[in-house]
Amino acid sequence: MNNRLAQLQERLDAIEDPLTGKGLFTSGRILGLDWRDDGKVSFTIEAPAGEAARYAKLRDRAEADARAMKGVTSVVAVLTAHEGPPRQTGGIAKVKHIIAIASAKGGVGKSTLAVNLACAFAALGFKTGLLDLDVYGPSAPTLLGVREKPAPGPDKTILPMEVYGLKTMSIGYLVDAASAMIWRGAMATSAVRQMIDEVVWGELDMLLIDMPPGTGDVQLTLVQRVGLAGAIIISTPQEMALADVRRGIAMFDKTRTPVLGVVENMAYLETPDGGRQHLFGEGGARRTAAEAGVPFLGEMPIDIQLRIASDMGHPLVASAPNSATAQRFREIAEAARGNIARLAKPAPRISVV
Numbered sequence: 001m002n003n004r005l006a007q008l009q010e011r012l013d014a015i016e017d018p019l020t021g022k023g024l025f026t027s028g029r030i031l032g033l034d035w036r037d038d039g040k041v042s043f044t045i046e047a048p049a050g051e052a053a054r055y056a057k058l059r060d061r062a063e064a065d066a067r068a069m070k071g072v073t074s075v076v077a078v079l080t081a082h083e084g085p086p087r088q089t090g091g092i093a094k095v096k097h098i099i100a101i102a103s104a105k106g107g108v109g110k111s112t113l114a115v116n117l118a119c120a121f122a123a124l125g126f127k128t129g130l131l132d133l134d135v136y137g138p139s140a141p142t143l144l145g146v147r148e149k150p151a152p153g154p155d156k157t158i159l160p161m162e163v164y165g166l167k168t169m170s171i172g173y174l175v176d177a178a179s180a181m182i183w184r185g186a187m188a189t190s191a192v193r194q195m196i197d198e199v200v201w202g203e204l205d206m207l208l209i210d211m212p213p214g215t216g217d218v219q220l221t222l223v224q225r226v227g228l229a230g231a232i233i234i235s236t237p238q239e240m241a242l243a244d245v246r247r248g249i250a251m252f253d254k255t256r257t258p259v260l261g262v263v264e265n266m267a268y269l270e271t272p273d274g275g276r277q278h279l280f281g282e283g284g285a286r287r288t289a290a291e292a293g294v295p296f297l298g299e300m301p302i303d304i305q306l307r308i309a310s311d312m313g314h315p316l317v318a319s320a321p322n323s324a325t326a327q328r329f330r331e332i333a334e335a336a337r338g339n340i341a342r343l344a345k346p347a348p349r350i351s352v353v
């Protein structure tokens with residue numbers, strides 16, 4: 001344990017837990033304490049069942065106390081309370097499983113995999129939706145070739161578009177991508193809220209959410225507002241990308257979201273003689289998953305057909321369902337599906353204060 005974390009623990013322990021009479025830390029209320037080199041501190045306070053209101057005050061104090069420490073630039077303290085399984089409300093009330101597709105960095109193929117995995121779930125017979133929440137760089141309009149605007153529903157709701165057997169919504173269907181990209185924190189967060197609260201999905205088995213890369217405000221807003229069945233993390237094999245994957249896994253862990261698995265994209269290039277060229281190293285994501293104790297869902301090779309189909313707005317899984325790559329997507333979808341029930345945790349309802 002490094003010195004500053006120990007000091008932070010001590011500081012939080014100076015706050016008395018009303019139920020045990022001991023410090024918050026000693027009472028086991030503080031989880032996932034993290035102090036990054038850039039001065040960002042984050043942790044979760046876990047309130048006992050029915051005590052969320054009382055602990056909200058303690059959360060504020062813990063946040064202020066942490067912020068007052070030398071070297072701290074910002075603090076994110078999330079309050080969670082065990083109040084039974086999360087209840088979905090609004091337009092996602094009838095969605096059975098919501099899965100976040102996440103990556104630590106941009107450009108690793110997250111959106112490409114999200115769209116094709118959604119098509120794979122649909123091909124396996126699940127009623128499936130795809131919500132593109134990558135507000136800073138929405139790619140669903142390109143990947144699915146959607147050019148029309150979604151229709152408004154009753155009472156200020158929005159109806160998803162229907163393409164390739166999927167229901168889909170993206171901020172990119174509503175505004176052009178260039179204006180979405182200049183949004184700052186609060187605006188992006190409120191766009192995300194709107195996407196979650198106002199889109200009426202109807203009955204779905206699976207809703208895949210294409211998240212923005214990284215572990216920022218949008219991601220936290222999402223995990224706080226939606227009861228996720230789990231997250232799938234996309235990575236490339238490079239060692240540098242893997243450090244961020246560990247951070248991503250830690251974020252989901254902190255908010256008690258099961259990681260359904262890691263997918264290694266651009267794992268290798270198949271040579272004409274049937275060999276495999278590991279351009280970015282071999283097996284890194286698999287090892288990282290094993291070290292973190294989360295499942296590995298599979299490798300996706302570099303496939304020029306996948307890139308071309310994506311650019312044309314025809315997801316490969318729908319346009320070339322008999323290809324080896326489409327088959328892989330269906331296998332990864334099946335593996336992820338199997339992990340939903342296996343990894344289901346008694347999820348807390350997370351109160352945002």
Ligand code: ADP
Nearest residue numbers: 106107108109110111112266301302303307310
């Ligand atoms: P991200 O969502 O992580 O920013 P994208 O899904 O937009 O990444 O993918 C970035 C680029 O890489 C796109 O041009 C996409 O077509 C291409 N790409 C992604 N995965 C593969 C793959 N397995 N084989 C070939 N090209 C890929």
